[in-house]
Amino acid sequence: MxxxxxxxxxxxxxxxxxxxxxxxxxxxxxxxxxxxxxxTSKIKVVDNAQATQLINNEDAVVLDVRSDDEFRAGHIIDSLHLIPSEIKGNKTQSIDKHKEKSIIVVDNNGLSAQGLANTLAKQGFNKVYVLKEGIAGWRAANLPLVKKHK
Incomplete structure (x- = not known):
């Protein structure tokens, strides 16, 4: 052979x-x-510790993109709330004043937030982040959530 x-x-x-x-x-x-x-992406994925640092040190804005019921059931303190259709429809007037700040997009599990974060970046938001694993990861780490009653 x-x-x-x-x-x-x-x-x-x-x-x-x-x-x-x-x-x-x-x-x-x-x-x-x-x-x-x-x-090459403008979007960065951050873990819970990095998100906390952004909130504490850079006055980052947390943008929760879950449903109204999910938001009311528990969200990160001082979170702003927009539903995905508002972002996709460029109805972001309530957060436009934060275009120069760091924005952390939060969803249920970190999956749908990426696309919404890209949309925000295209709409002129300069520093957009996505919370890795979303609220599920935040909750699993026993980090604080607040409830909003209506």
Whole structure:
């Protein structure tokens, strides 16, 4: 049995495992795209400790984008409240005075806030952050929430 060169071994492996090779290449490309988006995005994801520092040291504004009922059930103290349709519809007059401040967008779990944060950045908000894991992560860390009764 003669020895195969590395190039021949790779070629033989790729031929025998085409689906796996395609999956790895796709995964690699996805990671590169995600890394590039993260490096060029104006939006930064912050954890609970970073959010607390922004609130305490930079007078950051917490913008809760959950439903009215979810907001009333418990939110971060001094949070402002807008629903996603208001942000998407550019109905942000109630927070426009905070365009130069740090804004921390908070949702239930950190997933939908990213898109809303991007929308705010496009609308002229300069320092937009997303709370990693949202209120669920905040609550899991036993950090304080206040309730609003109507």
């Amino acid at each position: 003669d020895q195969l060169t590395l190039a021949q071994q790779i070629q033989q492996f790729a031929a025998n495992h085409t689906l796996m090779v395609v999956a790895w290449v796709a995964l690699f490309v996805a990671v590169l795209i995600n890394f590039y988006k993260g490096a």
